[in-house]
Amino acid sequence: MRKLLLVGLFLAGACTTRTVSVPESSPTQGPRPALAEFLASVRSQDLQAMAGAWGDRDGAVRDNKKMSREEMEQRELLLMCYFKHDSYRVLGDSPGTNGERILSVELTKGTLKRTTNFYLVQGRDRWYVRSADIEPVKDFCNPDRKK
Numbered sequence: 001m002r003k004l005l006l007v008g009l010f011l012a013g014a015c016t017t018r019t020v021s022v023p024e025s026s027p028t029q030g031p032r033p034a035l036a037e038f039l040a041s042v043r044s045q046d047l048q049a050m051a052g053a054w055g056d057r058d059g060a061v062r063d064n065k066k067m068s069r070e071e072m073e074q075r076e077l078l079l080m081c082y083f084k085h086d087s088y089r090v091l092g093d094s095p096g097t098n099g100e101r102i103l104s105v106e107l108t109k110g111t112l113k114r115t116t117n118f119y120l121v122q123g124r125d126r127w128y129v130r131s132a133d134i135e136p137v138k139d140f141c142n143p144d145r146k147k
Contacts, residue, residue, distance in 0.1 A: 029126070029127070030127060031093065031101040031103060031120040031122075031127045032090060032093070032103070033127070034053060034120055034126065034127035034128060034129060035090070035103055035105070035118055035120060035129060037049065037052075037053040038050065038053040038054060038118075038129040039083065039085065039088055039105075041053055042079065042080050042083045042084060042085070043084065043085060045080055047073055047076050047077075048062075050076050050079070050080070051072060051076065053128065053129055054076070054079070054128060054129050054130075055121075055123060055128035055129075055130070056121055056123070056128060056130050057121055057122070057123055057124075058123065059123050059124065059128075060123075060128065078141075079132075081140070081141035082134050082137050082138065082140055082141045083107065083132065083137060083140070084109060084140060084141075085107040085108060085109050085140070086108050086109055086110065087107075087108045088105050088106065088107050088108070089105065089106045089108075090103055090104070090105055091104040091105065091106055091115060092104035096119060098121075099121070099122060100119055100120060100121050100130065101119075101120045101121075101127075102117050102118070102119055102120075103117065103118045103120060104116075104117055105117070105118055107137060107140070109140050112139065112140065114136045114137045114139075114140065115136060116132060116133045116134075116135075116136040116137050117132065117133045118131075118132045119131045119132065
């Protein structure tokens with residue numbers, strides 16, 4: 001009788017239902033979604049969105065106060081000029097220094113195609129585009145300058 005009671009208690013414990021909450025995935029959990037967010041902000045010319053996707057380990061440029069709002073917006077306008085594109089394609093993803101990721105990206109603007117690198121870093125709660133190589137896409141901003 002004792003064994004039957006113990007087996008019954010064991011089975012009752014094994015049949016309990018538990019609710020486990022799974023955290024919602026953030027749209028920028030990795031470097032590629034962060035790059036997509038950054039390039040979408042460039043394409044739509046959305047300064048606010050860019051200020052949230054561009055940053056470093058300390059967070060978004062709009063939040064870390066390392067530069068004035070005016071300077072941040074001037075830099076964003078330059079970045080928008082250089083990285084304005086019709087489409088993009090990630091060609092490669094490789095490790096950088098200090099846990100960064102380097103994404104090699106082909107940008108297309110009209111008939112021009114250029115490949116450049118974007119450097120992404122993980123902040124406290126998401127990834128950010130820290131910087132990018134502008135030299136390969138300079139003619140995107142100045143169509144008269146041919147490579």
